[in-house]
Amino acid sequence: MSGNRDDVLRIGHLVFWGGEGSDGFFIDAEGFEGWSDAPNTRTEEVNLDDGDGSYDSTEFYEPRIITVSGLCIAGSAERLEHWRNQLFTVLQGRKQIFGNYQGARQFVYGRRFGQPKFQTIVPGSLARYQFQIRCANPRKYGERVPTTVTGPNQSQSIYHRGNFNAYPTLIVRGTMPSYRIEGPNSTWQIARAVTPSTPHTIDNFSGVLYENGQVPLSSITSGVGWSFPPGRIFETHRLIPDSGSGTLETVLYDTFI
């Protein structure tokens, strides 16, 4: 990194700066990999029995691996040790990681990967650090897409400004014994009652319905969920109550790879 002092990366309360400074973590000129890059690709190779090459089978992205390295600068040995401890504190568990890079604010979910390093170069003032983050879900998320909360049988117009399939989370409120949600190529059929105190949250990424943080069994009777490919506006997205009334809120982020 060079030039302006930008907060390139945030994990928890810790900031990794671009540019230069005198206290904290700074990212090297070539010390930020895997963020702009696409993740590695995997494919299931099936060779042709009696011909050149292999079958044209579908390819997928592997988890995203982000590598961050640079210098940690401090005014004293105690301060340097403080930064070291802070680094290994924020690298615990699954983290939401915010990036601010090339004019885009995006976030990923990831965990530490490999061996994080913190090696003192000049005792009391300078250390070199390096760590990797593995994002099991390789997607990067941007701004939340503005959507409107709609009533029964009212269709929503959905689009996003990312470059990859975006999975919406659906929040259903109201009073209904059962209902359906119609998406672009599937329909959720829900056999569980919604009440004002038990709204439903349906995660299209995992196909799980949550009710106050719990997952009630036998609530989804059919449907496999859907995602929104980029660059298109979808007009079919609505709540259809079997009886009663309710609203549908769609939570969706610009989704990138």
Place this chain on the structure above:
Amino acid sequence: MWTYFIHETTTGIRRQQVKVTGGSFSTRMSDIGSGEHELVVADSGLNRAQWLELVHPWANTLVQCWNGRPVYAGLLQGYKVNRKTRTISVRHKELRLLLNRRFPFRVGTRLQEGHWIVRDKSLRGVITELVRVGLARPDGGDGWNVPLGIPAGSEAGNSGTTLFNWDFTTIENGIAEVEDRDGGPDVHFDPRYVGAGQLEWELKIGNPRIGGLQFDYVMNVAEPRLFDVTSEADGTEMLTGVFTIGKGSEKDMRVGEAGLVQLPVRPKPIPFLDSSRPYKEVKDIPELNGHGIAELKRHGAPTVQWEMKTLTTGDVGADQLRLGSRIRQRYEGDWWEGTRTIDHYLIGMRGTHEFPLVLETQELEGL
């Protein structure tokens, strides 16, 4: 895309979509297929009690779908919790296994002198009635019946069967006996979704083969849609004559037979191969002879079994191929097959959580 669901066995209602890290299944006509899957517990949002409810043996059925359509459904048989990988691996078997555990009577309703009889039906009709008493009784109540797509009546004809209460013949053995008769139909329970996403098993009874759509495959092209094709001939079970041993013992034992008097010369004569087969529940000599003829037809020549792979992502997805489908292979100038068309009958499928699907077929010619 493969997706996986757990359904309640007796109602067919979907309980939960689950994620798997690995798994395999096999389904086979007139047989009991099985499988095993590793379910991901981490991040499922379900607690321990809910998981234990979901993996409870027999109560639940795992369904593997391609593009939302069931390809395989297995009744859970057991599970193994792996603390290290945070997964639960479940074992399961196809619905027909349940017929192994069903008699025509239930505990508390059996009379020693009684019997269950069906007559004046076709072989297909007899099987329909057997399945009805095993899985879809009008007086079945909760826990006996499973959701079945089964015809309302049953086909008339001049066959029948009797299951005596003192014999403890299971419904499965009753069905297998009818399948083994001369002209006995193939039987398959094909899983499908009906109504609001309920699982149901469609009872398919052949005539004698189960009907199905035909899929054409041109084999001698650069990228054939079928690959890893093998054909295997097995003569272990071959017969030239057979005695079918029926009811009774010693001198009073009923015995049927069927056999060749002269040996077929193809391309060299094979030696005489006689065998005996038990049909202990049968007392009618003509029926025993019929079983003998059926055995002879089945085992007069080596069994030729084909296996081939296809990619589920191809033009014909795993959801379209059903047991009973016809697979037509067209060879032209092939190093082994020359130029000919081979019609196959799809009798089995094996798959994993990945794309290649193994098809097991029999040549239709001469069958």
